[in-house]
Amino acid sequence: MNYYLLKIITLVCLFYLPLVNATGSLPSILDYYPNCSYNIIEKSAVKIKAEQPLSEKLRLSLLAKLRNKAKIINADAIIIINKDVHEINDMSSAHAKKYIVSYKAEFIEDCQTHGKNNQQLTPYDHHGKKIQKTFAIHTKIERKFVFTPPNKPKLNHPIITNTELSLEKGIYGINIGTSYQQVIDKFGEPSIILSMSTSELVTGYGRNHWLHFQNGKLVKVQSKLSIVSPVLLNKVPLRDFFDEVPWVIATKINQKSSLSEVKSAMMMDLKLDDQKEVVIKGHENSLILTFSYKLNEFNEKHYYLDGFSLESNNYSEAKFQGEDQRRAQFSILGSLISNLNQGNSIDVELLKSELGQPLGRITVSPKSYIDIYNLNLLVGVKKSELVSIQIREELFRIKDDLAIMTPWSLGDFVQGKSIEELHNFFPADIFELDNKFQIDTEEYQLTLLFDDSAESMMLYEAEVVIY
Secondary structure, eight states: OOHHHHHHHHHHHHHHHHHHHHHHHOOEEEBBOOOOOOEEEEEEEEEEEEEEETOOOHHHHHHHHHHHHHHTOOOSEEEEEEEEEEEEOTTOOOOOOOOEEEEEEEEOOOOOOOTTTTBBBBBTTTSOBOOOOOOOOOOOOOOOOSOOOOOSSSOOOOOOOOEEEEEEEEETOTTTTBBBBHHHHHHHSSEEOOOOOOOOEEEEEEETTEEETTTEEEEEEEOOOOTOHHHHTTOOOOOOIIIIOOOEEEETTTTOOOOHHHHHHTSOOOOOOSSEEEEEEEEEEEEEEEEEEOOOOOOEEEEEEEEEEEEETOOOOOHHHHHTHHHHHHHHHHHHHHHHHTTTTOHHHHOOOOOOOOOEEEEETTTTEEEOOSEEEEEETTTEEEEEEEOOSSOOOOOOHHHHHOEEETTTTEEEEEEHHHGGOOOOOOOTTEEEEEEEEESSEEEEEEEETSSOOOOEEEEEEEO
């Protein structure tokens, strides 16, 4: 009995040994095209049907299939030229969606390379992931912009030791009436700058301190800016001091203090107005405390301090200046997509000059920023190269008639259009996952988001990531 068992084990080992050895010598997947005249033995493809098209196990399985297939025909190396994901109608599965995921590749013979000079990236790397390509940017138009990122190895974020916030002494050593440059000298560069009006500039330090300037002077500081939507706020980088250190008023009143605690600390009989605010007027400035409430077990309202505003008594809120360039800006984006489809590079300075003056800028890092061009449009730049175009449903909570009447557009893709209306513009290899449609090209990736709460799914957001 032991003899036969030993014989079976020996046969199994002899059968698997060549496979183990072969695995170690499978043809490699190249990250770069050879800089020599190589021969394409065969163009082939591998595919798998799966419920999870983005899983790691699936990707590794497909790559193994490619390498084994190349080994069979004695290819020396593999160049992946395309990846395709599409949903299929599988009658055997009533619940889970099924997808066909495939890689197309060239199986090649090796050739004598000449170092690494002039080597070009392949479309996909040896991990089967699309390689991001950079563009050579040639500046054609010089133009000064209000929002220019600092040309420094790191942003100026000085340490702030003064934590006092009061009606008499201002905020952290800065008083109402201080000049814009003095504020920059004290607090450093802001995280976000907004120029929503011709008469007012708003700067944000982190997500919880908003400073308003008129005629170059500080006229208001507040902890919340109601016009900024959560979508935009989440793109603003956090700042340690301004976001992580809870603000304290007059060294006694903490954020989230109850109304009774505020009354006791200030020794005043404070009363909430219709806006759930307490206004404390000084000779030149006013401190406004904003309260929110929670219902206790007896359904009684428990008020707590939620925000503050310190402003000049002469402050008058500026009105949004409107979006007169909106239609032209989206038309320019349509031309940009067309240029990318033709393999043309994007001149960032020329693009910015065509889009016009932005409404604001979010500084992400010393060499990376996001410009805000209208109530929907964000343009990301990193190291002087265009990296993304984001079109969001709501960046600001502002009623603008032109924005309501003029939906955003990105070439053939128009806000509010249904999947059925846009279906003819989808390429055959579009990737679909729930309410998300993804188009991959050699130059960019376009993601379209559809509202799945309505019967007819409508396009509401889009994003282009430039390779």
